[in-house]
Amino acid sequence: MATDTQFPLWEVFIQSKSGANYIHAGSVHAADSNMALQNARDTYTRRGEGTSIWVVPTAAIVASNPDDNDMFFDPANDKVYRHPTFYVMPEGAKAI
Amino acid sequence: MELVEKADNAQAELLMHFEEKINRGDAIEPKDRMPDGYRKHLIRQMSQHAHSEVIGMQPEGNWITRAPSLRAKQILLAKIQDEGGHGLYLYSAAETLGISRDEMIDLLHSGKAKYSSIFNYPTLTWADIGAIGWLVDGAAIVNQVSLQRTSYGPYSRAMVRICKEESFHQRQGYEIMAKMMKGTKDQQEMAQDAMNRWWWPSLMMFGPHDSESPRSSDAVKWKIKRHTNDELRQKFIDKTVQQAEVIGLTIPDNDLNWNETTGHYDHGPINWDEFHRVINGNGPCNKQRMDHHKKVHQDGAWVRAAAEAYRQKKEKQSLN
Ligand SMILES: [Fe+2]
Ligand SMILES: [Fe+2]
Numbered sequence: 092m093a094t095d096t097q098f099p100l101w102e103v104f105i106q107s108k109s110g111a112n113y114i115h116a117g118s119v120h121a122a123d124s125n126m127a128l129q130n131a132r133d134t135y136t137r138r139g140e141g142t143s144i145w146v147v148p149t150a151a152i153v154a155s156n157p158d159d160n161d162m163f164f165d166p167a168n169d170k171v172y173r174h175p176t177f178y179v180m181p182e183g184a185k186a187i
Numbered sequence: 188m189e190l191v192e193k194a195d196n197a198q199a200e201l202l203m204h205f206e207e208k209i210n211r212g213d214a215i216e217p218k219d220r221m222p223d224g225y226r227k228h229l230i231r232q233m234s235q236h237a238h239s240e241v242i243g244m245q246p247e248g249n250w251i252t253r254a255p256s257l258r259a260k261q262i263l264l265a266k267i268q269d270e271g272g273h274g275l276y277l278y279s280a281a282e283t284l285g286i287s288r289d290e291m292i293d294l295l296h297s298g299k300a301k302y303s304s305i306f307n308y309p310t311l312t313w314a315d316i317g318a319i320g321w322l323v324d325g326a327a328i329v330n331q332v333s334l335q336r337t338s339y340g341p342y343s344r345a346m347v348r349i350c351k352e353e354s355f356h357q358r359q360g361y362e363i364m365a366k367m368m369k370g371t372k373d374q375q376e377m378a379q380d381a382m383n384r385w386w387w388p389s390l391m392m393f394g395p396h397d398s399e400s401p402r403s404s405d406a407v408k409w410k411i412k413r414h415t416n417d418e419l420r421q422k423f424i425d426k427t428v429q430q431a432e433v434i435g436l437t438i439p440d441n442d443l444n445w446n447e448t449t450g451h452y453d454h455g456p457i458n459w460d461e462f463h464r465v466i467n468g469n470g471p472c473n474k475q476r477m478d479h480h481k482k483v484h485q486d487g488a489w490v491r492a493a494a495e496a497y498r499q500k501k502e503k504q505s506l507n
Binding site (some may be wrong): 100 | 272
Protein backbone atom coordinates (compact mmCIF):
# COMPACT_ATOMS: atom_id res chain seq x y z
CA MET A 92 0.00 0.00 0.00
CA ALA A 93 1.39 3.35 -1.08
CA THR A 94 0.37 5.79 1.62
CA ASP A 95 -1.66 5.18 4.71
CA THR A 96 -3.13 8.61 5.22
CA GLN A 97 -5.75 9.80 7.63
CA PHE A 98 -7.77 11.27 4.71
CA PRO A 99 -8.37 14.90 3.83
CA LEU A 100 -9.38 17.43 6.47
CA TRP A 101 -12.89 18.91 6.70
CA GLU A 102 -14.01 21.90 8.76
CA VAL A 103 -17.19 21.38 10.76
CA PHE A 104 -19.86 24.04 11.32
CA ILE A 105 -22.80 23.38 13.63
CA GLN A 106 -26.14 25.08 14.02
CA SER A 107 -27.24 24.66 17.62
CA LYS A 108 -30.94 25.33 17.03
CA SER A 109 -33.03 26.22 14.03
CA GLY A 110 -32.61 29.85 13.09
CA ALA A 111 -29.17 30.16 14.71
CA ASN A 112 -25.88 30.91 12.96
CA TYR A 113 -23.63 28.03 11.96
CA ILE A 114 -20.60 28.12 14.22
CA HIS A 115 -17.22 26.53 13.58
CA ALA A 116 -16.72 23.53 15.88
CA GLY A 117 -13.43 22.01 14.73
CA SER A 118 -12.33 19.60 12.04
CA VAL A 119 -12.49 15.92 11.14
CA HIS A 120 -10.69 13.63 8.72
CA ALA A 121 -12.81 11.80 6.16
CA ALA A 122 -12.53 10.15 2.77
CA ASP A 123 -15.69 11.75 1.41
CA SER A 124 -18.49 14.12 2.31
CA ASN A 125 -20.75 11.40 3.74
CA MET A 126 -18.05 10.12 6.02
CA ALA A 127 -17.22 13.70 6.99
CA LEU A 128 -20.82 14.32 8.06
CA GLN A 129 -20.97 11.11 10.08
CA ASN A 130 -17.63 11.75 11.74
CA ALA A 131 -18.66 15.32 12.53
CA ARG A 132 -21.89 14.05 14.09
CA ASP A 133 -20.05 11.51 16.27
CA THR A 134 -17.30 13.92 17.24
CA TYR A 135 -19.15 17.18 17.83
CA THR A 136 -22.81 16.38 18.60
CA ARG A 137 -22.95 13.62 21.21
CA ARG A 138 -25.27 15.65 23.45
CA GLY A 139 -27.78 17.28 21.17
CA GLU A 140 -25.44 20.20 20.39
CA GLY A 141 -26.75 20.48 16.85
CA THR A 142 -29.80 20.52 14.62
CA SER A 143 -27.74 20.79 11.45
CA ILE A 144 -24.13 20.30 10.35
CA TRP A 145 -22.08 21.71 7.47
CA VAL A 146 -18.79 20.13 6.46
CA VAL A 147 -16.42 21.96 4.13
CA PRO A 148 -13.09 20.71 2.72
CA THR A 149 -10.47 22.66 4.66
CA ALA A 150 -8.59 23.27 1.42
CA ALA A 151 -11.64 25.11 0.03
CA ILE A 152 -11.61 27.77 2.74
CA VAL A 153 -10.05 31.12 1.90
CA ALA A 154 -9.03 33.18 4.91
CA SER A 155 -7.91 36.78 5.31
CA ASN A 156 -4.36 37.38 6.43
CA PRO A 157 -4.11 38.82 9.96
CA ASP A 158 -0.91 40.69 8.97
CA ASP A 159 -3.02 42.77 6.57
CA ASN A 160 -5.74 43.58 9.09
CA ASP A 161 -5.09 47.34 9.26
CA MET A 162 -5.29 47.79 5.52
CA PHE A 163 -7.93 45.15 4.93
CA PHE A 164 -10.48 46.46 7.39
CA ASP A 165 -9.59 50.12 6.85
CA PRO A 166 -12.55 50.99 4.55
CA ALA A 167 -14.98 50.63 7.46
CA ASN A 168 -12.99 52.59 10.01
CA ASP A 169 -14.06 56.13 9.08
CA LYS A 170 -17.73 55.57 8.34
CA VAL A 171 -19.37 56.43 11.62
CA TYR A 172 -22.58 57.31 9.75
CA ARG A 173 -23.14 53.56 9.38
CA HIS A 174 -24.11 53.46 13.05
CA PRO A 175 -27.52 54.59 14.31
CA THR A 176 -25.95 56.59 17.13
CA PHE A 177 -24.48 58.99 14.51
CA TYR A 178 -27.85 60.67 13.94
CA VAL A 179 -29.41 63.48 15.96
CA MET A 180 -33.06 62.79 16.66
CA PRO A 181 -35.49 65.62 17.42
CA GLU A 182 -36.29 66.06 21.08
CA GLY A 183 -39.45 64.23 22.09
CA ALA A 184 -39.57 61.73 19.18
CA LYS A 185 -40.42 58.27 20.44
CA ALA A 186 -39.82 54.68 19.31
CA ILE A 187 -37.11 55.56 16.78
CA MET B 188 26.93 39.73 8.48
CA GLU B 189 24.51 42.54 7.81
CA LEU B 190 21.88 40.09 6.58
CA VAL B 191 22.13 38.04 9.73
CA GLU B 192 21.72 41.17 11.80
CA LYS B 193 18.66 42.19 9.82
CA ALA B 194 17.09 38.77 10.29
CA ASP B 195 17.83 38.93 14.00
CA ASN B 196 16.16 42.32 14.23
CA ALA B 197 13.11 41.03 12.40
CA GLN B 198 12.91 38.11 14.81
CA ALA B 199 13.21 40.40 17.82
CA GLU B 200 10.49 42.64 16.44
CA LEU B 201 8.20 39.70 15.78
CA LEU B 202 8.73 38.48 19.31
CA MET B 203 8.02 41.93 20.72
CA HIS B 204 4.75 42.29 18.81
CA PHE B 205 3.76 38.79 19.78
CA GLU B 206 4.40 39.36 23.46
CA GLU B 207 2.52 42.67 23.38
CA LYS B 208 -0.43 40.84 21.97
CA ILE B 209 -0.21 38.14 24.64
CA ASN B 210 0.03 40.78 27.36
CA ARG B 211 -3.08 42.54 26.06
CA GLY B 212 -4.88 39.21 26.58
CA ASP B 213 -5.55 38.63 22.87
CA ALA B 214 -5.89 35.06 21.66
CA ILE B 215 -3.41 33.76 19.10
CA GLU B 216 -5.04 32.22 16.03
CA PRO B 217 -3.58 29.72 13.51
CA LYS B 218 -2.70 32.27 10.82
CA ASP B 219 -1.11 34.74 13.26
CA ARG B 220 2.63 34.99 13.29
CA MET B 221 4.11 33.31 16.33
CA PRO B 222 7.61 32.52 17.59
CA ASP B 223 8.94 29.04 16.84
CA GLY B 224 9.25 28.30 20.53
CA TYR B 225 5.56 29.01 21.07
CA ARG B 226 4.53 26.77 18.20
CA LYS B 227 6.84 23.97 19.33
CA HIS B 228 5.71 24.16 22.92
CA LEU B 229 2.07 23.97 21.87
CA ILE B 230 2.59 21.09 19.46
CA ARG B 231 4.33 19.12 22.18
CA GLN B 232 1.77 19.91 24.86
CA MET B 233 -1.35 19.54 22.71
CA SER B 234 -0.28 16.31 21.01
CA GLN B 235 0.69 14.87 24.39
CA HIS B 236 -2.70 15.90 25.69
CA ALA B 237 -4.44 14.28 22.69
CA HIS B 238 -2.44 11.06 23.05
CA SER B 239 -3.36 10.94 26.76
CA GLU B 240 -7.08 11.12 25.98
CA VAL B 241 -6.78 8.26 23.49
CA ILE B 242 -4.42 6.01 25.49
CA GLY B 243 -6.63 6.70 28.53
CA MET B 244 -9.40 4.74 26.84
CA GLN B 245 -7.48 1.50 27.38
CA PRO B 246 -7.47 1.09 31.18
CA GLU B 247 -11.20 1.83 31.28
CA GLY B 248 -11.97 -0.22 28.18
CA ASN B 249 -10.61 -3.15 30.15
CA TRP B 250 -13.84 -3.16 32.21
CA ILE B 251 -16.55 -2.65 29.57
CA THR B 252 -17.34 -6.35 29.25
CA ARG B 253 -17.25 -6.83 33.02
CA ALA B 254 -19.24 -3.79 34.16
CA PRO B 255 -21.51 -4.91 37.02
CA SER B 256 -24.79 -3.76 35.43
CA LEU B 257 -26.23 -2.64 32.11
CA ARG B 258 -26.47 0.90 33.51
CA ALA B 259 -22.80 0.84 34.48
CA LYS B 260 -21.82 -0.54 31.07
CA GLN B 261 -23.74 2.17 29.18
CA ILE B 262 -22.19 4.90 31.30
CA LEU B 263 -18.69 3.52 30.89
CA LEU B 264 -19.10 3.21 27.12
CA ALA B 265 -20.33 6.81 26.85
CA LYS B 266 -17.49 8.03 29.05
CA ILE B 267 -14.85 6.24 27.00
CA GLN B 268 -16.40 7.49 23.76
CA ASP B 269 -16.11 11.03 25.12
CA GLU B 270 -12.40 10.46 25.76
CA GLY B 271 -11.96 9.41 22.13
CA GLY B 272 -13.78 12.60 21.18
CA HIS B 273 -11.47 14.66 23.39
CA GLY B 274 -8.49 13.15 21.60
CA LEU B 275 -10.02 14.15 18.27
CA TYR B 276 -10.77 17.75 19.36
CA LEU B 277 -7.17 18.08 20.46
CA TYR B 278 -5.59 16.47 17.39
CA SER B 279 -7.74 18.76 15.29
CA ALA B 280 -6.60 21.82 17.28
CA ALA B 281 -2.94 20.73 17.09
CA GLU B 282 -3.18 20.29 13.32
CA THR B 283 -3.86 24.02 12.98
CA LEU B 284 -0.22 24.51 13.99
CA GLY B 285 1.00 22.73 10.87
CA ILE B 286 1.67 19.21 12.11
CA SER B 287 -0.32 16.38 10.50
CA ARG B 288 -2.27 13.68 12.30
CA ASP B 289 0.01 11.05 10.74
CA GLU B 290 3.11 12.74 12.12
CA MET B 291 1.62 12.91 15.59
CA ILE B 292 0.75 9.21 15.54
CA ASP B 293 4.23 8.37 14.25
CA LEU B 294 5.82 10.36 17.07
CA LEU B 295 3.68 8.49 19.58
CA HIS B 296 4.59 5.11 18.10
CA SER B 297 8.29 5.88 17.96
CA GLY B 298 8.19 6.92 21.62
CA LYS B 299 9.21 10.52 20.90
CA ALA B 300 5.84 11.87 22.00
CA LYS B 301 4.66 11.09 25.51
CA TYR B 302 1.27 10.68 27.10
CA SER B 303 0.19 11.07 30.69
CA SER B 304 1.98 8.45 32.77
CA ILE B 305 -1.15 7.78 34.83
CA PHE B 306 -2.46 5.51 32.07
CA ASN B 307 0.43 3.13 32.54
CA TYR B 308 -1.17 1.77 35.70
CA PRO B 309 -3.46 -1.27 35.53
CA THR B 310 -7.18 -1.35 36.39
CA LEU B 311 -7.34 -4.36 38.70
CA THR B 312 -10.88 -4.11 40.09
CA TRP B 313 -14.17 -2.36 39.34
CA ALA B 314 -13.30 0.18 42.05
CA ASP B 315 -10.46 1.34 39.80
CA ILE B 316 -13.07 2.58 37.33
CA GLY B 317 -14.54 4.65 40.16
CA ALA B 318 -11.12 5.93 41.19
CA ILE B 319 -10.19 6.88 37.63
CA GLY B 320 -13.38 8.86 37.05
CA TRP B 321 -13.24 10.59 40.39
CA LEU B 322 -9.48 11.16 40.83
CA VAL B 323 -7.89 10.97 37.38
CA ASP B 324 -10.65 12.86 35.59
CA GLY B 325 -10.90 15.09 38.66
CA ALA B 326 -7.22 16.02 38.36
CA ALA B 327 -7.55 16.43 34.60
CA ILE B 328 -10.51 18.79 35.10
CA VAL B 329 -8.52 21.09 37.38
CA ASN B 330 -5.86 21.33 34.70
CA GLN B 331 -8.32 21.71 31.85
CA VAL B 332 -10.42 24.38 33.55
CA SER B 333 -7.25 26.42 33.86
CA LEU B 334 -6.38 25.76 30.19
CA GLN B 335 -9.72 27.18 29.02
CA ARG B 336 -7.93 30.52 29.23
CA THR B 337 -4.79 29.39 27.42
CA SER B 338 -3.57 31.89 24.82
CA TYR B 339 -3.88 29.71 21.71
CA GLY B 340 -7.45 30.04 20.40
CA PRO B 341 -8.04 26.53 19.02
CA TYR B 342 -6.59 24.94 22.20
CA SER B 343 -8.71 27.14 24.41
CA ARG B 344 -11.88 26.37 22.45
CA ALA B 345 -11.17 22.62 22.60
CA MET B 346 -10.77 22.95 26.38
CA VAL B 347 -14.10 24.71 26.78
CA ARG B 348 -15.79 21.90 24.87
CA ILE B 349 -13.97 19.24 26.89
CA CYS B 350 -14.73 20.81 30.27
CA LYS B 351 -18.46 20.76 29.47
CA GLU B 352 -18.22 16.98 29.10
CA GLU B 353 -15.86 16.22 31.96
CA SER B 354 -18.10 16.86 34.93
CA PHE B 355 -20.18 13.78 34.11
CA HIS B 356 -16.95 11.76 34.04
CA GLN B 357 -15.98 12.79 37.51
CA ARG B 358 -19.45 12.39 38.95
CA GLN B 359 -19.93 8.87 37.58
CA GLY B 360 -16.61 7.85 39.15
CA TYR B 361 -17.47 9.38 42.50
CA GLU B 362 -20.86 7.66 42.40
CA ILE B 363 -19.15 4.27 41.95
CA MET B 364 -16.88 4.94 44.94
CA ALA B 365 -19.78 6.18 47.09
CA LYS B 366 -21.83 3.10 46.24
CA MET B 367 -19.01 0.73 47.12
CA MET B 368 -18.41 2.53 50.41
CA LYS B 369 -22.04 1.84 51.28
CA GLY B 370 -21.68 -1.82 50.31
CA THR B 371 -20.19 -4.91 51.95
CA LYS B 372 -16.91 -4.87 53.85
CA ASP B 373 -15.19 -6.42 50.82
CA GLN B 374 -16.50 -3.67 48.58
CA GLN B 375 -15.34 -0.99 51.01
CA GLU B 376 -11.89 -2.52 51.12
CA MET B 377 -11.82 -2.68 47.35
CA ALA B 378 -12.66 1.03 47.12
CA GLN B 379 -10.00 1.96 49.69
CA ASP B 380 -7.44 -0.18 47.87
CA ALA B 381 -8.18 1.64 44.61
CA MET B 382 -7.88 4.97 46.44
CA ASN B 383 -4.50 3.89 47.83
CA ARG B 384 -3.18 2.96 44.42
CA TRP B 385 -4.52 5.97 42.44
CA TRP B 386 -4.03 8.86 44.86
CA TRP B 387 -0.31 9.43 44.41
CA PRO B 388 -0.20 8.87 40.64
CA SER B 389 -3.08 11.38 40.41
CA LEU B 390 -0.98 13.99 42.21
CA MET B 391 1.88 13.23 39.81
CA MET B 392 -0.39 14.08 36.86
CA PHE B 393 0.29 17.78 37.51
CA GLY B 394 3.95 17.24 36.75
CA PRO B 395 7.13 18.12 38.65
CA HIS B 396 7.24 20.81 41.34
CA ASP B 397 7.51 24.36 40.02
CA SER B 398 11.10 24.52 41.26
CA GLU B 399 12.01 21.59 38.96
CA SER B 400 10.13 22.26 35.76
CA PRO B 401 12.48 23.93 33.31
CA ARG B 402 10.08 24.63 30.45
CA SER B 403 7.32 26.24 32.43
CA SER B 404 8.70 29.81 32.41
CA ASP B 405 8.11 30.42 28.69
CA ALA B 406 4.76 28.66 28.95
CA VAL B 407 3.70 31.01 31.74
CA LYS B 408 5.09 34.11 30.01
CA TRP B 409 3.22 33.23 26.80
CA LYS B 410 0.09 32.36 28.78
CA ILE B 411 -0.02 28.81 27.47
CA LYS B 412 -0.10 27.82 31.13
CA ARG B 413 -2.25 30.00 33.36
CA HIS B 414 -1.41 28.29 36.65
CA THR B 415 1.70 26.45 37.79
CA ASN B 416 1.90 22.70 38.45
CA ASP B 417 1.96 23.19 42.21
CA GLU B 418 -0.98 25.62 42.20
CA LEU B 419 -3.11 23.17 40.25
CA ARG B 420 -2.07 20.20 42.38
CA GLN B 421 -2.98 22.13 45.52
CA LYS B 422 -6.38 23.03 44.11
CA PHE B 423 -7.06 19.36 43.39
CA ILE B 424 -6.01 18.23 46.88
CA ASP B 425 -8.04 20.93 48.58
CA LYS B 426 -11.26 19.96 46.86
CA THR B 427 -10.78 16.19 46.97
CA VAL B 428 -10.09 15.73 50.68
CA GLN B 429 -13.63 16.70 51.67
CA GLN B 430 -15.15 14.44 49.00
CA ALA B 431 -13.16 11.50 50.38
CA GLU B 432 -14.32 12.25 53.92
CA VAL B 433 -17.99 12.38 52.91
CA ILE B 434 -17.93 8.80 51.66
CA GLY B 435 -15.56 7.51 54.34
CA LEU B 436 -12.41 6.98 52.29
CA THR B 437 -8.98 7.63 53.80
CA ILE B 438 -6.39 9.54 51.81
CA PRO B 439 -3.20 7.47 51.95
CA ASP B 440 -0.96 10.28 53.21
CA ASN B 441 -0.01 10.47 56.89
CA ASP B 442 1.32 13.99 56.43
CA LEU B 443 -1.94 15.34 55.05
CA ASN B 444 -2.96 18.21 57.33
CA TRP B 445 -5.11 21.30 57.13
CA ASN B 446 -2.85 24.34 57.40
CA GLU B 447 -4.65 27.26 59.06
CA THR B 448 -2.07 29.81 57.96
CA THR B 449 -1.99 28.97 54.25
CA GLY B 450 -5.65 27.95 54.05
CA HIS B 451 -4.59 24.80 52.18
CA TYR B 452 -3.82 21.17 52.93
CA ASP B 453 -0.17 20.28 53.42
CA HIS B 454 0.80 16.96 51.90
CA GLY B 455 3.61 14.45 52.21
CA PRO B 456 6.48 14.02 49.72
CA ILE B 457 5.67 12.70 46.25
CA ASN B 458 7.70 9.76 44.98
CA TRP B 459 9.32 11.39 41.95
CA ASP B 460 11.52 8.35 41.32
CA GLU B 461 8.38 6.41 40.56
CA PHE B 462 7.11 9.25 38.35
CA HIS B 463 10.30 9.28 36.27
CA ARG B 464 10.46 5.51 36.11
CA VAL B 465 6.93 5.32 34.68
CA ILE B 466 7.36 8.28 32.30
CA ASN B 467 10.54 6.75 30.95
CA GLY B 468 8.74 3.58 29.95
CA ASN B 469 9.05 1.35 32.98
CA GLY B 470 5.60 1.54 34.49
CA PRO B 471 3.46 -1.57 34.85
CA CYS B 472 1.61 -1.18 31.52
CA ASN B 473 3.68 1.07 29.21
CA LYS B 474 4.49 -1.72 26.78
CA GLN B 475 0.96 -3.08 26.76
CA ARG B 476 -0.56 0.38 26.06
CA MET B 477 1.78 1.12 23.14
CA ASP B 478 1.56 -2.37 21.66
CA HIS B 479 -2.21 -2.17 21.74
CA HIS B 480 -2.31 1.26 20.10
CA LYS B 481 0.04 0.13 17.33
CA LYS B 482 -1.87 -3.07 16.75
CA VAL B 483 -5.25 -1.34 16.47
CA HIS B 484 -3.74 1.26 14.15
CA GLN B 485 -2.29 -1.45 11.91
CA ASP B 486 -5.43 -3.57 12.05
CA GLY B 487 -7.40 -0.56 10.84
CA ALA B 488 -5.18 0.04 7.81
CA TRP B 489 -7.40 -1.99 5.47
CA VAL B 490 -10.42 0.10 6.47
CA ARG B 491 -8.58 3.29 5.58
CA ALA B 492 -7.39 1.73 2.32
CA ALA B 493 -10.93 0.68 1.43
CA ALA B 494 -12.36 4.13 2.17
CA GLU B 495 -9.60 5.73 0.11
CA ALA B 496 -10.29 3.37 -2.82
CA TYR B 497 -13.98 4.18 -2.59
CA ARG B 498 -13.24 7.91 -2.64
CA GLN B 499 -11.08 7.55 -5.74
CA LYS B 500 -13.74 5.47 -7.48
CA LYS B 501 -16.40 8.08 -6.75
CA GLU B 502 -14.09 10.84 -7.94
CA LYS B 503 -13.59 9.01 -11.25
CA GLN B 504 -17.33 8.48 -11.64
CA SER B 505 -18.04 12.16 -11.12
CA LEU B 506 -15.51 13.04 -13.85
CA ASN B 507 -17.21 10.79 -16.41
FE1 LIG C 1 -11.02 13.69 28.57
FE1 LIG D 1 -12.74 12.48 31.11
